[in-house]
Amino acid sequence: MGTLIYxxxxxxxxxxxxxxxLQAxxxxxxxxxxxxxxxxxDRTSGIEGTLxxxxxxxxxxLQFVFAHPELPELNRDWLGLLTERANGNSGLVLEDALRAEIREEVPAGSFAAARAHRRDA
Structure with a gap:
């Protein structure tokens, strides 16, 4: 785990x-x-977390402190999505599902598929 020092x-x-x-x-x-x-x-303070x-x-x-000495490889699709959100009126919202997909804990496309499904419903 790295740290964003604000x-x-x-x-x-x-x-x-x-x-x-995020750094990019x-x-x-x-x-x-x-x-x-x-x-x-922020789920570091408990299961329910704090918004x-x-x-x-x-x-x-700002400081970006990484746990490992090498930067992870960046994914252009994720950079595009995060940039689009950062440019929006609501700001850059990082849902748990999006963070899990960026961490590669769920199959690629899972967050995007769920988001498209919610939009179509």
Whole structure:
């Protein structure tokens, strides 16, 4: 598990693969001087978890600390989806199912298939 350190104080745990994708998307947005909201359920404090949201802006200090010395390989499809969400009005929402698929804990396409099914219903 890696850590996203926000504003020099709060640290939030993410799987290294998820954190690497976040780093790429966040760095792109901040390079463009675009702020946005990041929202996820933090399950480190218990099974039910805590809904967290942080505002990411070029003026706020961020550190990405990875548990392993090599960065995981990035998936262009996931980068595209995360970037699309970060550009939306609701901010970048990281559902548990999406994070599980990025971590490769469920078959690729599972999150996308479930999302398409909900949209069609």
């Amino acid at each position: 504003d020099g104080a709060d640290g939030f745990a993410f799987d290294d693969r998820v954190l690497a994708h 998307v966040i760095a792109t947005k901040l390079r463009r001087r675009e702020g946005f909201l990041l929202i996820w359920t 967290r949201s942080i505002w990411l802006d070029p003026s706020i200090s």
